[in-house]
Amino acid sequence: MEEKIFIVEDDAAIFSSLKEHLEQWSFQVAGPENFQDIMTPFTQFNPQLVIMDIQLPAYDGFHWCREIRAVSNVPIIFLSSRDHPMDIVMAMNMGGDDYIQKPFHTDVLLAxxxxxxxxxxSYAEPEEPMDELKWNGTTIDLKRCVIQGGTQEIELTKNEFFILSILVEANDEIVSRDDLIRKLWDDERFVNDNTLTVNVTRLRQKLSELGLGEAIVTKKGMGYMAVTLQENT
Incomplete structure:
Protein backbone atom coordinates (compact mmCIF):
# COMPACT_ATOMS: atom_id res chain seq x y z
CA MET A 1 0.00 0.00 0.00
CA GLU A 2 1.31 3.45 -0.90
CA GLU A 3 1.99 5.66 2.11
CA LYS A 4 0.18 9.00 2.12
CA ILE A 5 1.84 12.35 2.81
CA PHE A 6 -0.17 15.53 3.48
CA ILE A 7 1.77 18.69 2.58
CA VAL A 8 0.66 22.00 4.11
CA GLU A 9 2.63 24.49 1.98
CA ASP A 10 1.15 27.68 0.50
CA ASP A 11 3.94 28.21 -2.04
CA ALA A 12 2.50 26.51 -5.12
CA ALA A 13 5.91 25.99 -6.73
CA ILE A 14 7.35 24.27 -3.65
CA PHE A 15 4.22 22.16 -3.22
CA SER A 16 4.26 21.02 -6.87
CA SER A 17 7.97 20.22 -6.74
CA LEU A 18 7.62 18.18 -3.55
CA LYS A 19 4.53 16.40 -4.84
CA GLU A 20 6.25 15.42 -8.07
CA HIS A 21 9.41 14.23 -6.29
CA LEU A 22 7.57 12.20 -3.64
CA GLU A 23 5.22 10.61 -6.14
CA GLN A 24 8.29 9.30 -7.95
CA TRP A 25 8.98 7.36 -4.74
CA SER A 26 5.44 5.92 -4.77
CA PHE A 27 3.99 8.17 -2.09
CA GLN A 28 0.45 9.48 -2.40
CA VAL A 29 0.52 13.25 -1.90
CA ALA A 30 -2.24 15.75 -1.16
CA GLY A 31 -2.60 19.20 0.37
CA PRO A 32 -5.25 21.73 1.33
CA GLU A 33 -6.76 24.12 -1.20
CA ASN A 34 -8.13 26.45 1.46
CA PHE A 35 -5.66 27.42 4.19
CA GLN A 36 -8.53 28.54 6.42
CA ASP A 37 -9.47 24.87 6.78
CA ILE A 38 -6.67 22.31 7.09
CA MET A 39 -8.45 19.76 9.23
CA THR A 40 -11.18 18.71 6.80
CA PRO A 41 -8.82 17.62 3.97
CA PHE A 42 -6.38 16.19 6.55
CA THR A 43 -9.09 13.99 8.04
CA GLN A 44 -10.40 12.93 4.65
CA PHE A 45 -6.93 12.04 3.34
CA ASN A 46 -5.87 10.28 6.58
CA PRO A 47 -2.11 10.47 5.88
CA GLN A 48 0.78 8.54 7.45
CA LEU A 49 2.89 11.75 7.64
CA VAL A 50 2.42 15.53 7.49
CA ILE A 51 4.87 18.10 6.11
CA MET A 52 3.96 21.44 7.69
CA ASP A 53 5.23 24.88 6.69
CA ILE A 54 5.34 27.33 9.61
CA GLN A 55 4.50 30.57 7.77
CA LEU A 56 1.03 30.11 6.33
CA PRO A 57 -1.95 32.35 5.49
CA ALA A 58 -4.47 32.95 8.27
CA TYR A 59 -3.03 30.58 10.92
CA ASP A 60 0.58 29.44 11.19
CA GLY A 61 1.87 25.88 11.18
CA PHE A 62 2.08 25.77 14.99
CA HIS A 63 -1.67 26.36 15.18
CA TRP A 64 -2.43 23.54 12.75
CA CYS A 65 0.02 21.23 14.51
CA ARG A 66 -1.93 21.74 17.75
CA GLU A 67 -5.19 21.03 15.92
CA ILE A 68 -3.79 17.82 14.42
CA ARG A 69 -2.28 16.71 17.73
CA ALA A 70 -5.71 17.04 19.34
CA VAL A 71 -6.96 14.16 17.17
CA SER A 72 -3.89 12.31 15.85
CA ASN A 73 -0.31 11.23 16.59
CA VAL A 74 0.61 11.21 12.90
CA PRO A 75 4.30 12.22 12.44
CA ILE A 76 4.78 15.91 11.53
CA ILE A 77 7.88 17.37 9.86
CA PHE A 78 8.08 21.16 10.00
CA LEU A 79 9.47 23.32 7.19
CA SER A 80 10.60 26.89 7.76
CA SER A 81 12.66 29.63 6.14
CA ARG A 82 13.42 30.94 9.64
CA ASP A 83 16.52 29.72 11.47
CA HIS A 84 15.92 30.92 15.02
CA PRO A 85 16.57 28.14 17.59
CA MET A 86 13.28 28.92 19.35
CA ASP A 87 11.38 27.94 16.21
CA ILE A 88 12.89 24.47 16.50
CA VAL A 89 12.06 24.30 20.21
CA MET A 90 8.48 25.45 19.55
CA ALA A 91 8.07 22.96 16.72
CA MET A 92 9.10 20.07 18.96
CA ASN A 93 7.08 21.33 21.94
CA MET A 94 4.00 21.55 19.74
CA GLY A 95 4.37 17.87 18.91
CA GLY A 96 6.54 17.98 15.79
CA ASP A 97 8.78 15.03 15.00
CA ASP A 98 11.44 16.82 12.95
CA TYR A 99 12.37 20.21 11.50
CA ILE A 100 14.04 21.19 8.24
CA GLN A 101 15.07 24.66 7.18
CA LYS A 102 14.41 26.16 3.74
CA PRO A 103 16.02 26.04 1.27
CA PHE A 104 16.54 22.31 1.49
CA HIS A 105 17.65 19.51 -0.81
CA THR A 106 14.79 17.17 -1.67
CA ASP A 107 16.99 14.13 -1.01
CA VAL A 108 17.60 15.34 2.55
CA LEU A 109 13.85 15.78 3.08
CA LEU A 110 13.24 12.33 1.60
CA ALA A 111 15.77 10.80 4.02
CA SER A 122 8.16 -0.13 12.18
CA TYR A 123 9.79 -0.12 15.60
CA ALA A 124 6.82 -1.69 17.37
CA GLU A 125 7.59 -5.06 15.79
CA PRO A 126 10.00 -6.66 18.30
CA GLU A 127 11.74 -9.95 17.62
CA GLU A 128 9.79 -11.56 20.45
CA PRO A 129 6.26 -10.14 20.29
CA MET A 130 5.19 -8.36 23.46
CA ASP A 131 1.97 -6.55 24.20
CA GLU A 132 3.04 -4.59 27.27
CA LEU A 133 5.74 -3.67 29.76
CA LYS A 134 5.24 -3.33 33.52
CA TRP A 135 7.06 -0.40 35.15
CA ASN A 136 6.64 1.42 38.45
CA GLY A 137 3.12 0.17 38.94
CA THR A 138 2.06 1.16 35.41
CA THR A 139 1.45 -0.72 32.20
CA ILE A 140 3.10 0.44 28.97
CA ASP A 141 0.87 -0.69 26.11
CA LEU A 142 3.21 -1.46 23.21
CA LYS A 143 0.42 -1.63 20.68
CA ARG A 144 -1.43 1.57 21.48
CA CYS A 145 1.47 3.83 22.57
CA VAL A 146 -0.08 4.63 25.95
CA ILE A 147 0.95 4.24 29.58
CA GLN A 148 -1.69 3.30 32.15
CA GLY A 149 -1.62 3.80 35.90
CA GLY A 150 -4.74 2.72 37.75
CA THR A 151 -7.69 4.23 35.92
CA GLN A 152 -5.58 6.94 34.28
CA GLU A 153 -4.23 6.56 30.75
CA ILE A 154 -1.65 8.86 29.16
CA GLU A 155 -1.18 8.94 25.39
CA LEU A 156 2.39 9.37 24.13
CA THR A 157 3.75 10.51 20.79
CA LYS A 158 5.74 7.97 18.77
CA ASN A 159 9.04 9.53 19.86
CA GLU A 160 8.10 9.75 23.53
CA PHE A 161 6.85 6.17 23.52
CA PHE A 162 9.98 4.87 21.81
CA ILE A 163 12.27 6.70 24.26
CA LEU A 164 10.35 5.37 27.26
CA SER A 165 10.36 1.81 25.90
CA ILE A 166 14.12 1.88 25.30
CA LEU A 167 14.85 3.23 28.78
CA VAL A 168 12.51 0.79 30.57
CA GLU A 169 13.85 -2.20 28.63
CA ALA A 170 17.39 -1.20 29.67
CA ASN A 171 16.53 -2.45 33.19
CA ASP A 172 17.88 0.40 35.35
CA GLU A 173 20.95 0.85 33.16
CA ILE A 174 22.06 4.13 31.62
CA VAL A 175 21.32 4.63 27.91
CA SER A 176 23.62 7.18 26.30
CA ARG A 177 22.23 10.08 24.30
CA ASP A 178 24.13 8.84 21.25
CA ASP A 179 22.50 5.40 21.51
CA LEU A 180 19.05 6.96 21.82
CA ILE A 181 19.66 9.20 18.83
CA ARG A 182 20.91 6.31 16.71
CA LYS A 183 17.90 4.19 17.59
CA LEU A 184 15.44 7.04 17.04
CA TRP A 185 16.71 8.60 13.87
CA ASP A 186 18.85 5.93 12.21
CA ASP A 187 21.29 8.45 10.75
CA GLU A 188 22.78 11.07 13.06
CA ARG A 189 23.55 13.47 10.20
CA PHE A 190 19.88 14.45 10.07
CA VAL A 191 19.44 15.06 13.81
CA ASN A 192 19.56 18.19 15.91
CA ASP A 193 20.69 17.12 19.40
CA ASN A 194 18.15 19.50 20.92
CA THR A 195 15.34 17.32 19.57
CA LEU A 196 16.16 14.54 22.01
CA THR A 197 16.21 16.92 24.99
CA VAL A 198 12.82 18.36 24.05
CA ASN A 199 11.27 14.91 23.64
CA VAL A 200 12.59 13.73 27.02
CA THR A 201 11.24 16.91 28.65
CA ARG A 202 7.80 16.32 27.12
CA LEU A 203 7.90 12.68 28.26
CA ARG A 204 8.71 13.69 31.85
CA GLN A 205 5.85 16.20 31.84
CA LYS A 206 3.40 13.49 30.82
CA LEU A 207 4.80 10.95 33.30
CA SER A 208 4.38 13.52 36.09
CA GLU A 209 0.63 13.12 35.65
CA LEU A 210 1.12 9.56 36.95
CA GLY A 211 3.51 10.64 39.68
CA LEU A 212 6.51 9.43 37.68
CA GLY A 213 8.10 12.73 36.73
CA GLU A 214 11.27 11.76 38.63
CA ALA A 215 11.47 8.25 37.18
CA ILE A 216 13.47 9.34 34.12
CA VAL A 217 16.85 10.41 35.48
CA THR A 218 19.51 12.41 33.64
CA LYS A 219 23.03 11.12 34.25
CA LYS A 220 25.17 14.14 33.42
CA GLY A 221 27.66 13.44 30.68
CA MET A 222 26.34 9.89 30.22
CA GLY A 223 22.67 9.79 29.23
CA TYR A 224 19.31 8.80 30.72
CA MET A 225 18.01 6.01 32.93
CA ALA A 226 14.52 4.81 33.83
CA VAL A 227 14.56 4.04 37.56
CA THR A 228 12.28 2.17 39.91
CA LEU A 229 10.90 4.59 42.50
CA GLN A 230 11.10 3.48 46.13
CA GLU A 231 7.38 3.98 46.73
CA ASN A 232 6.60 1.56 43.92
CA THR A 233 9.00 -1.22 45.00
Missing part, protein backbone atom coordinates in the same frame (compact mmCIF):
# COMPACT_ATOMS: atom_id res chain seq x y z
CA UNK A 112 14.02 12.50 6.94
CA UNK A 113 10.62 11.27 5.70
CA UNK A 114 11.84 7.69 5.39
CA UNK A 115 13.53 7.74 8.82
CA UNK A 116 10.43 9.26 10.44
CA UNK A 117 8.13 6.67 8.86
CA UNK A 118 10.44 3.83 9.95
CA UNK A 119 10.57 4.89 13.57
CA UNK A 120 6.85 5.75 13.68
CA UNK A 121 5.49 2.57 12.14
Missing amino acids: KIQATLRRAY
Whole structure:
Protein backbone atom coordinates (compact mmCIF):
# COMPACT_ATOMS: atom_id res chain seq x y z
CA MET A 1 0.00 0.00 0.00
CA GLU A 2 1.31 3.45 -0.90
CA GLU A 3 1.99 5.66 2.11
CA LYS A 4 0.18 9.00 2.12
CA ILE A 5 1.84 12.35 2.81
CA PHE A 6 -0.17 15.53 3.48
CA ILE A 7 1.77 18.69 2.58
CA VAL A 8 0.66 22.00 4.11
CA GLU A 9 2.63 24.49 1.98
CA ASP A 10 1.15 27.68 0.50
CA ASP A 11 3.94 28.21 -2.04
CA ALA A 12 2.50 26.51 -5.12
CA ALA A 13 5.91 25.99 -6.73
CA ILE A 14 7.35 24.27 -3.65
CA PHE A 15 4.22 22.16 -3.22
CA SER A 16 4.26 21.02 -6.87
CA SER A 17 7.97 20.22 -6.74
CA LEU A 18 7.62 18.18 -3.55
CA LYS A 19 4.53 16.40 -4.84
CA GLU A 20 6.25 15.42 -8.07
CA HIS A 21 9.41 14.23 -6.29
CA LEU A 22 7.57 12.20 -3.64
CA GLU A 23 5.22 10.61 -6.14
CA GLN A 24 8.29 9.30 -7.95
CA TRP A 25 8.98 7.36 -4.74
CA SER A 26 5.44 5.92 -4.77
CA PHE A 27 3.99 8.17 -2.09
CA GLN A 28 0.45 9.48 -2.40
CA VAL A 29 0.52 13.25 -1.90
CA ALA A 30 -2.24 15.75 -1.16
CA GLY A 31 -2.60 19.20 0.37
CA PRO A 32 -5.25 21.73 1.33
CA GLU A 33 -6.76 24.12 -1.20
CA ASN A 34 -8.13 26.45 1.46
CA PHE A 35 -5.66 27.42 4.19
CA GLN A 36 -8.53 28.54 6.42
CA ASP A 37 -9.47 24.87 6.78
CA ILE A 38 -6.67 22.31 7.09
CA MET A 39 -8.45 19.76 9.23
CA THR A 40 -11.18 18.71 6.80
CA PRO A 41 -8.82 17.62 3.97
CA PHE A 42 -6.38 16.19 6.55
CA THR A 43 -9.09 13.99 8.04
CA GLN A 44 -10.40 12.93 4.65
CA PHE A 45 -6.93 12.04 3.34
CA ASN A 46 -5.87 10.28 6.58
CA PRO A 47 -2.11 10.47 5.88
CA GLN A 48 0.78 8.54 7.45
CA LEU A 49 2.89 11.75 7.64
CA VAL A 50 2.42 15.53 7.49
CA ILE A 51 4.87 18.10 6.11
CA MET A 52 3.96 21.44 7.69
CA ASP A 53 5.23 24.88 6.69
CA ILE A 54 5.34 27.33 9.61
CA GLN A 55 4.50 30.57 7.77
CA LEU A 56 1.03 30.11 6.33
CA PRO A 57 -1.95 32.35 5.49
CA ALA A 58 -4.47 32.95 8.27
CA TYR A 59 -3.03 30.58 10.92
CA ASP A 60 0.58 29.44 11.19
CA GLY A 61 1.87 25.88 11.18
CA PHE A 62 2.08 25.77 14.99
CA HIS A 63 -1.67 26.36 15.18
CA TRP A 64 -2.43 23.54 12.75
CA CYS A 65 0.02 21.23 14.51
CA ARG A 66 -1.93 21.74 17.75
CA GLU A 67 -5.19 21.03 15.92
CA ILE A 68 -3.79 17.82 14.42
CA ARG A 69 -2.28 16.71 17.73
CA ALA A 70 -5.71 17.04 19.34
CA VAL A 71 -6.96 14.16 17.17
CA SER A 72 -3.89 12.31 15.85
CA ASN A 73 -0.31 11.23 16.59
CA VAL A 74 0.61 11.21 12.90
CA PRO A 75 4.30 12.22 12.44
CA ILE A 76 4.78 15.91 11.53
CA ILE A 77 7.88 17.37 9.86
CA PHE A 78 8.08 21.16 10.00
CA LEU A 79 9.47 23.32 7.19
CA SER A 80 10.60 26.89 7.76
CA SER A 81 12.66 29.63 6.14
CA ARG A 82 13.42 30.94 9.64
CA ASP A 83 16.52 29.72 11.47
CA HIS A 84 15.92 30.92 15.02
CA PRO A 85 16.57 28.14 17.59
CA MET A 86 13.28 28.92 19.35
CA ASP A 87 11.38 27.94 16.21
CA ILE A 88 12.89 24.47 16.50
CA VAL A 89 12.06 24.30 20.21
CA MET A 90 8.48 25.45 19.55
CA ALA A 91 8.07 22.96 16.72
CA MET A 92 9.10 20.07 18.96
CA ASN A 93 7.08 21.33 21.94
CA MET A 94 4.00 21.55 19.74
CA GLY A 95 4.37 17.87 18.91
CA GLY A 96 6.54 17.98 15.79
CA ASP A 97 8.78 15.03 15.00
CA ASP A 98 11.44 16.82 12.95
CA TYR A 99 12.37 20.21 11.50
CA ILE A 100 14.04 21.19 8.24
CA GLN A 101 15.07 24.66 7.18
CA LYS A 102 14.41 26.16 3.74
CA PRO A 103 16.02 26.04 1.27
CA PHE A 104 16.54 22.31 1.49
CA HIS A 105 17.65 19.51 -0.81
CA THR A 106 14.79 17.17 -1.67
CA ASP A 107 16.99 14.13 -1.01
CA VAL A 108 17.60 15.34 2.55
CA LEU A 109 13.85 15.78 3.08
CA LEU A 110 13.24 12.33 1.60
CA ALA A 111 15.77 10.80 4.02
CA LYS A 112 14.02 12.50 6.94
CA ILE A 113 10.62 11.27 5.70
CA GLN A 114 11.84 7.69 5.39
CA ALA A 115 13.53 7.74 8.82
CA THR A 116 10.43 9.26 10.44
CA LEU A 117 8.13 6.67 8.86
CA ARG A 118 10.44 3.83 9.95
CA ARG A 119 10.57 4.89 13.57
CA ALA A 120 6.85 5.75 13.68
CA TYR A 121 5.49 2.57 12.14
CA SER A 122 8.16 -0.13 12.18
CA TYR A 123 9.79 -0.12 15.60
CA ALA A 124 6.82 -1.69 17.37
CA GLU A 125 7.59 -5.06 15.79
CA PRO A 126 10.00 -6.66 18.30
CA GLU A 127 11.74 -9.95 17.62
CA GLU A 128 9.79 -11.56 20.45
CA PRO A 129 6.26 -10.14 20.29
CA MET A 130 5.19 -8.36 23.46
CA ASP A 131 1.97 -6.55 24.20
CA GLU A 132 3.04 -4.59 27.27
CA LEU A 133 5.74 -3.67 29.76
CA LYS A 134 5.24 -3.33 33.52
CA TRP A 135 7.06 -0.40 35.15
CA ASN A 136 6.64 1.42 38.45
CA GLY A 137 3.12 0.17 38.94
CA THR A 138 2.06 1.16 35.41
CA THR A 139 1.45 -0.72 32.20
CA ILE A 140 3.10 0.44 28.97
CA ASP A 141 0.87 -0.69 26.11
CA LEU A 142 3.21 -1.46 23.21
CA LYS A 143 0.42 -1.63 20.68
CA ARG A 144 -1.43 1.57 21.48
CA CYS A 145 1.47 3.83 22.57
CA VAL A 146 -0.08 4.63 25.95
CA ILE A 147 0.95 4.24 29.58
CA GLN A 148 -1.69 3.30 32.15
CA GLY A 149 -1.62 3.80 35.90
CA GLY A 150 -4.74 2.72 37.75
CA THR A 151 -7.69 4.23 35.92
CA GLN A 152 -5.58 6.94 34.28
CA GLU A 153 -4.23 6.56 30.75
CA ILE A 154 -1.65 8.86 29.16
CA GLU A 155 -1.18 8.94 25.39
CA LEU A 156 2.39 9.37 24.13
CA THR A 157 3.75 10.51 20.79
CA LYS A 158 5.74 7.97 18.77
CA ASN A 159 9.04 9.53 19.86
CA GLU A 160 8.10 9.75 23.53
CA PHE A 161 6.85 6.17 23.52
CA PHE A 162 9.98 4.87 21.81
CA ILE A 163 12.27 6.70 24.26
CA LEU A 164 10.35 5.37 27.26
CA SER A 165 10.36 1.81 25.90
CA ILE A 166 14.12 1.88 25.30
CA LEU A 167 14.85 3.23 28.78
CA VAL A 168 12.51 0.79 30.57
CA GLU A 169 13.85 -2.20 28.63
CA ALA A 170 17.39 -1.20 29.67
CA ASN A 171 16.53 -2.45 33.19
CA ASP A 172 17.88 0.40 35.35
CA GLU A 173 20.95 0.85 33.16
CA ILE A 174 22.06 4.13 31.62
CA VAL A 175 21.32 4.63 27.91
CA SER A 176 23.62 7.18 26.30
CA ARG A 177 22.23 10.08 24.30
CA ASP A 178 24.13 8.84 21.25
CA ASP A 179 22.50 5.40 21.51
CA LEU A 180 19.05 6.96 21.82
CA ILE A 181 19.66 9.20 18.83
CA ARG A 182 20.91 6.31 16.71
CA LYS A 183 17.90 4.19 17.59
CA LEU A 184 15.44 7.04 17.04
CA TRP A 185 16.71 8.60 13.87
CA ASP A 186 18.85 5.93 12.21
CA ASP A 187 21.29 8.45 10.75
CA GLU A 188 22.78 11.07 13.06
CA ARG A 189 23.55 13.47 10.20
CA PHE A 190 19.88 14.45 10.07
CA VAL A 191 19.44 15.06 13.81
CA ASN A 192 19.56 18.19 15.91
CA ASP A 193 20.69 17.12 19.40
CA ASN A 194 18.15 19.50 20.92
CA THR A 195 15.34 17.32 19.57
CA LEU A 196 16.16 14.54 22.01
CA THR A 197 16.21 16.92 24.99
CA VAL A 198 12.82 18.36 24.05
CA ASN A 199 11.27 14.91 23.64
CA VAL A 200 12.59 13.73 27.02
CA THR A 201 11.24 16.91 28.65
CA ARG A 202 7.80 16.32 27.12
CA LEU A 203 7.90 12.68 28.26
CA ARG A 204 8.71 13.69 31.85
CA GLN A 205 5.85 16.20 31.84
CA LYS A 206 3.40 13.49 30.82
CA LEU A 207 4.80 10.95 33.30
CA SER A 208 4.38 13.52 36.09
CA GLU A 209 0.63 13.12 35.65
CA LEU A 210 1.12 9.56 36.95
CA GLY A 211 3.51 10.64 39.68
CA LEU A 212 6.51 9.43 37.68
CA GLY A 213 8.10 12.73 36.73
CA GLU A 214 11.27 11.76 38.63
CA ALA A 215 11.47 8.25 37.18
CA ILE A 216 13.47 9.34 34.12
CA VAL A 217 16.85 10.41 35.48
CA THR A 218 19.51 12.41 33.64
CA LYS A 219 23.03 11.12 34.25
CA LYS A 220 25.17 14.14 33.42
CA GLY A 221 27.66 13.44 30.68
CA MET A 222 26.34 9.89 30.22
CA GLY A 223 22.67 9.79 29.23
CA TYR A 224 19.31 8.80 30.72
CA MET A 225 18.01 6.01 32.93
CA ALA A 226 14.52 4.81 33.83
CA VAL A 227 14.56 4.04 37.56
CA THR A 228 12.28 2.17 39.91
CA LEU A 229 10.90 4.59 42.50
CA GLN A 230 11.10 3.48 46.13
CA GLU A 231 7.38 3.98 46.73
CA ASN A 232 6.60 1.56 43.92
CA THR A 233 9.00 -1.22 45.00
